[in-house]
Amino acid sequence: MPVQLLKIVKGKLETPLPSHLQREELKHLQEGFDHTNKYFQGIVILSYPLTKLGDGTAFFKVVLQDLDNWSSRINSINILIHGKMAEDCAKVMHQGDTFIVTGFKLAKSPTAKEDGRHICHLEVSEEAGSAIYVCGFPTFFNALFFSPNTFFLLFFSLKGAFLRSVTPKYVYTPLNQLKDGTIVNLYGVVKFFKPPYVSKGTDYCSVVTLVDPSNIKLTCTLFSGNLDSLPKIYEAGDIVRFHRIKIREYNGQIQGINSGGFASLTFDGTIGAPIVPRTSSKLYTFTDEEQKTIEELRVWAASNLSVSGPVAKLSDVQPMLYFNLTCQLVGKAQVDGSSFLLKVWDGTKCPYPTWKVPVEARDLEGEEVLLHQLRNLMVDILVYDNHAQLAKSLKIGSFLRIYSIHTKQTSAHNGDGSHIEFHLHGGTCYGRGIGVLPDNNPDVKELKIFLESVELSGSQNVEGMSSLELDDTFNSVTDIMVFNGYTSFFSCVFCFTVLTDHQDLNNTDLKTILNSTAPQQYRIRAKLQTYKPQQLYQSVKLHCSKCNTLQEVPYGGDFDLILQDSALTTPNPELHNTSWYDSVTWTTQDQKQRKITIHFVKHDEMLRQPEDTLIMIEGGTFKEVCKLAKRFKCVIPVRSTEDNLEPLDLSAPFLLQGNVKYYGCKQCSTPKPIKSLTSIAAEDQPSWEPTEIAQVLGIELLQYVFIMKFTLLDGTGMLNAYLFDYENFFQIPASEILTNNFLQEKMQMTMNALCPPGRKLDDLPWLECFIKSYNIRDATKQQVYYQIFDTTVAADVV
DNA sequence: GCTTAGGTTTTG
Numbered sequence: 128m129p130v131q132l133l134k135i136v137k138g139k140l141e142t143p144l145p146s147h148l149q150r151e152e153l154k155h156l157q158e159g160f161d162h163t164n165k166y167f168q169g170i171v172i173l174s175y176p177l178t179k180l181g182d183g184t185a186f187f188k189v190v191l192q193d194l195d196n197w198s199s200r201i202n203s204i205n206i207l208i209h210g211k212m213a214e215d216c217a218k219v220m221h222q223g224d225t226f227i228v229t230g231f232k233l234a235k236s237p238t239a240k241e242d243g244r245h246i247c248h249l250e251v252s253e254e255a256g257s258a259i260y261v262c263g264f265p266t267f268f269n270a271l272f273f274s275p276n277t278f279f280l281l282f283f284s285l286k287g288a289f290l291r292s293v294t295p296k297y298v299y300t301p302l303n304q305l306k307d308g309t310i311v312n313l314y315g316v317v318k319f320f321k322p323p324y325v326s327k328g329t330d331y332c333s334v335v336t337l338v339d340p341s342n343i344k345l346t347c348t349l350f351s352g353n354l355d356s357l358p359k360i361y362e363a364g365d366i367v368r369f370h371r372i373k374i375r376e377y378n379g380q381i382q383g384i385n386s387g388g389f390a391s392l393t394f395d396g397t398i399g400a401p402i403v404p405r406t407s408s409k410l411y412t413f414t415d416e417e418q419k420t421i422e423e424l425r426v427w428a429a430s431n432l433s434v435s436g437p438v439a440k441l442s443d444v445q446p447m448l449y450f451n452l453t454c455q456l457v458g459k460a461q462v463d464g465s466s467f468l469l470k471v472w473d474g475t476k477c478p479y480p481t482w483k484v485p486v487e488a489r490d491l492e493g494e495e496v497l498l499h500q501l502r503n504l505m506v507d508i509l510v511y512d513n514h515a516q517l518a519k520s521l522k523i524g525s526f527l528r529i530y531s532i533h534t535k536q537t538s539a540h541n542g543d544g545s546h547i548e549f550h551l552h553g554g555t556c557y558g559r560g561i562g563v564l565p566d567n568n569p570d571v572k573e574l575k576i577f578l579e580s581v582e583l584s585g586s587q588n589v590e591g592m593s594s595l596e597l598d599d600t601f602n603s604v605t606d607i608m609v610f611n612g613y614t615s616f617f618s619c620v621f622c623f624t625v626l627t628d629h630q631d632l633n634n635t636d637l638k639t640i641l642n643s644t645a646p647q648q649y650r651i652r653a654k655l656q657t658y659k660p661q662q663l664y665q666s667v668k669l670h671c672s673k674c675n676t677l678q679e680v681p682y683g684g685d686f687d688l689i690l691q692d693s694a695l696t697t698p699n700p701e702l703h704n705t706s707w708y709d710s711v712t713w714t715t716q717d718q719k720q721r722k723i724t725i726h727f728v729k730h731d732e733m734l735r736q737p738e739d740t741l742i743m744i745e746g747g748t749f750k751e752v753c754k755l756a757k758r759f760k761c762v763i764p765v766r767s768t769e770d771n772l773e774p775l776d777l778s779a780p781f782l783l784q785g786n787v788k789y790y791g792c793k794q795c796s797t798p799k800p801i802k803s804l805t806s807i808a809a810e811d812q813p814s815w816e817p818t819e820i821a822q823v824l825g826i827e828l829l830q831y832v833f834i835m836k837f838t839l840l841d842g843t844g845m846l847n848a849y850l851f852d853y854e855n856f857f858q859i860p861a862s863e864i865l866t867n868n869f870l871q872e873k874m875q876m877t878m879n880a881l882c883p884p885g886r887k888l889d890d891l892p893w894l895e896c897f898i899k900s901y902n903i904r905d906a907t908k909q910q911v912y913y914q915i916f917d918t919t920v921a922a923d924v925v
Numbered sequence: 926g927c928t929t930a931g932g933t934t935t936t937g
Binding site: 509 | 930
């Protein structure tokens with residue numbers, strides 16, 4: 128049975144429990160009675176700590192009171208819960224909760240004499256087919272109800288409607304452990320997908336190929352009569368979570384297929400993008416743990432999956448290619464039985480004359496004025512067969528991503544000049560199809576801003592002109608706007624790249640590089656067509672050079688929580704005022720009466736100027752620690768143990784200097800007690816370098832890096848090169864950028880100069896840089912990647 | 926009622 132919503136109003140289930148279940152009274156819980164199809168309900172009056180039995184299984188004991196029989200001499204009973212159910216239950220249950228149990232086994236309670244409770248106890252476990260439902264006390268609002276075999280619930284308290292309990296524990300199967308004939312839950316990164324299309328049967332169909340760090344591919348075929356219940360995938364690289372997907376074998380390969388109860392969540396796969404699930408289901412579980420899984424998959428995908436499909440603006444199109452276009456629908460018309468016309472624009476102008484599909488004006492749906500105004504920027508896309516059916520249902524004004532459009536050049540004939548045609552052929556090979564993007568999609572947001580800038584200019588001076596004049600004016604105005612779009616703001620800055628070494632290398636064209644084996648180094652001259660991430664702050668990551676992993680820069684809020692947590696540890700006075708630091712403790716004047724201790728590290732037994740001094744702090748808040756970091760040379764947040772001061776959890780920065788927070792790798796660090804710092808404190812002139820501090824504290828320092836993907840073109844080919852840069856390329860330390868507005872502006876201006884938004888390919892500046900190729904081998908094949916090196920951006924103000 | 930598609934470009 129799929130997930131079902133049970134509303135609980137005024138203490139009663141609005142939708143009742145499964146109808147075959149009947150409530151059993153406490154007095155009827157006796158050996159010899161048949162308890163199948165019965166449930167017992169009580170209030171949790173006591174629970175014992177979760178323990179493990181001798182054989183390792185978890186064990187949890189709760190005591191329930193039957194409120195309807197509260198006046199009886201015996202009105203409580205012991206419930207003994209075994210195995211996974213015990214663990215799950217211990218997590219969510221609170222004293223005072225309403226507890227419903229079915230599928231229990233009844234046995235004589237050995238402790239009845241001592242505890243005065245019911246003569247029997249109930250034994251409950253997943254193996255026995257039991258189910259437990261727990262509802263919060265005192266006010267129920269609503270609850271989720273899962274099948275008896277999986278069990279349970281979560282609920283929202285009426286006050287504040289916050290999620291209190293942990294949701295059911297889903298188990299996710301890695302793709303290399305899938306077995307024929309099973310129904311599983313899984314996560315995967317979308318390697319390939321066909322947007323939902325009209326199948327020959329009764330449903331929409333979407334095909335999705337997933338990969339995960341086990342490096343196994345799984346192709347899933349998903350059907351639904353309801354477009355909304357298929358996963359909302361917009362591009363390869365998106366991350367999905369499938370619940371209850373059926374695994375089976377077809378042609379010797381495993382495949383996934385949806386069946387009853389299938390549910391999916393889809394996430395943007397870009398590192399740093401907000402983690403907001405796209406789903407049609409109103410109810411879904413999503414916890415911190417699952418958030419972490421998404422983050423991990425994003426990092427894995429960033430270095431293991433190349434999904435850069437051909438994304439192009441109309442201004443970039445070339446004859447004879449397949450590309451994906453993000454655009455807005457301006458007009459549409461039925462052409463004949465098997466083809467349908469879509470008139471779209473993306474604010475840029477196609478560099479070639481484009482064909483116009485002849486249709487009667489009265490057959491054309493769309494706003495007449497707009498169709499006229501945009502006629503030189505719009506292109507006609509003819510979509511065929513299965514796509515025609517879907518195209519018919521599209522709403523004018525909606526934002527579309529059309530996958531694998533074919534551009535076809537037609538040579539000049541009959542006085543017509545040569546032109547370029549756009550076709551979306553029938554069939555779904557290579558993911559050919561049409562997807563509707565929601566307004567909150569980041570690419571749509573960007574496009575909207577751009578389209579508005581174009582539209583403004585186009586609508587000026589329209590009145591009182593003949594259509595011929597209008598044509599000319601409009602053409603030139605929009606061209607200028609498209610060209611200048613965003614660039615006017617930055618036109619005073621001129622950026623170029625500087626090669627910092629290997630002056631003897633000659634330029635190699637991209638085609639040659641793409642046809643060569645790796646590893647090699649090249650000097651290239653190319654244009655930066657696009658780059659990712661477009662939100663530049665998302666390009667800053669933390670890198671561990673030891674295990675070579677990347678991670679997100681944690682939020683300040685997490686640090687604050689860790690500090691709050693550590694403030695609960697009372698400073699240990701025995702650790703104050705040693706030979707190498709002086710300590711000061713005080714209590715805050717506010718209501719909280721917090722105790723703060725600062726240890727000032729001495730030099731030659733003397734305190735030095737604050738700007739040369741390292742301090743350690745216990746019990747400070749986020750604000751206080753950050754403030755002190757600006758005043759003192761270094762700040763290390765610490766807490767007391769019985770005999771040492773130690774660094775905090777490595778989710779928090781172990782060191783702060785000025786605005787920069789330094790983190791350690793959780794995987795590679797083996798933190799040592801703070802007294803290890805004495806070796807530095809004893810130096811003649813301690814420099815308190817983060818690298819040195821990290822080393823003596825046994826911490827593997829994470830370095831701030833810029834990670835970006837540049838799509839480079841030179842007329843002979845296109846390749847994606849990664850930028851992995853601590854500070855050389857932008858001449859900005861990656862560690863500084865997140866806290867410095869000026870540096871952020873500088874970086875934005877640099878990128879805008881290297882890749883001016885909205886500009887045609889021809890008008891992009893040429894860049895020179897060095898790239899090196901290298902091989903990455905996964906289970907199935909070897910792939911060549913490219914990285915920018917020894918290149919720097921310089922800027923001149925013109 | 927229980928298929929449809931099961932990645933790898935139409936041929937307009």
